[in-house]
Amino acid sequence: MSLVEVKNLRKTYDNEGTMTPVLHGLNFKIEPGEFVAVMGPSGSGKSTLLQILGFLDSHSEGDYIFDGRAVAGYSKKEVAYIRNQKLGFIFQAFNLLPRTSVLQNVKLPLVYSDVPEREWETRARKAIEAVGLSHRLDHEPAQLSGGEKQRVAIARALVNEPSIIFADEPTGNLDSKSGRAVMEIIQKLNEEGHTVLLITHETSTAEYARRIIKIKDGLIESDVQVVNRRNASEHYSK
DSSP states (O other): OOSEEEEEEEEEEEETTEEEEEEEEEEEEEOTTOEEEEEOOTTSSHHHHHHHHTTSSOOSEEEEEETTEEGGGOOHHHHHHHHHHTEEEEETTOOOOTTSOHHHHHHHHHHTSSSOGGGHHHHHHHHHHHTTOGGGTTOOGGGSOHHHHHHHHHHHHHTTOOSEEEEESTTTTSOHHHHHHHHHHHHHHHHTTOEEEEEESOHHHHTTSSEEEEEETTEEEEEEEOSSOOOOOSSOOO
């Protein structure tokens, strides 16, 4: 069973009666364990697609099926549960709480979860270790480099052990060295079994994926498997 499936997915924004079509009938599936990059220039519709797949916005027409069930059938309570328990988000802007330690930032999603409080510390430490930041547990975001901040964001996305990780331009605010380190971590997580959907406009970033879907003007231009993708490093850059 596919984890994500969209059938003739369309999105039109209504701005005081002015209709603006953005997505024009997309069809694709994402299987558990895949690493898919969605590429496209600014205005192509890729960010709108991410918002819909991440339960942050609704589609106008067509079907979005998540984990075997049409999203249209989910209640508001179920949608909130899925966003917190089944999905992990990594954003370009990091979105970390200032004056709050790395450990506390990573723990935050657990506050709204069904995970018993006694397990929060263990889960958070495990996620932080997975991104190579155990030596920064008590540091605050202002004490971290850009690459380290994004690693904290990845750990936070992992802490609820989600079904899928959505990464929206995760290297957009990073220099090339830090960007490579972040993508190597994301690729390694995929190799360990995590499903990843990456949104990017950069070919060099998309090449870490196993499959690239290119979108242009709200339509799928191509959907191909990556034959020679970039290899994850055994060690993370600082």
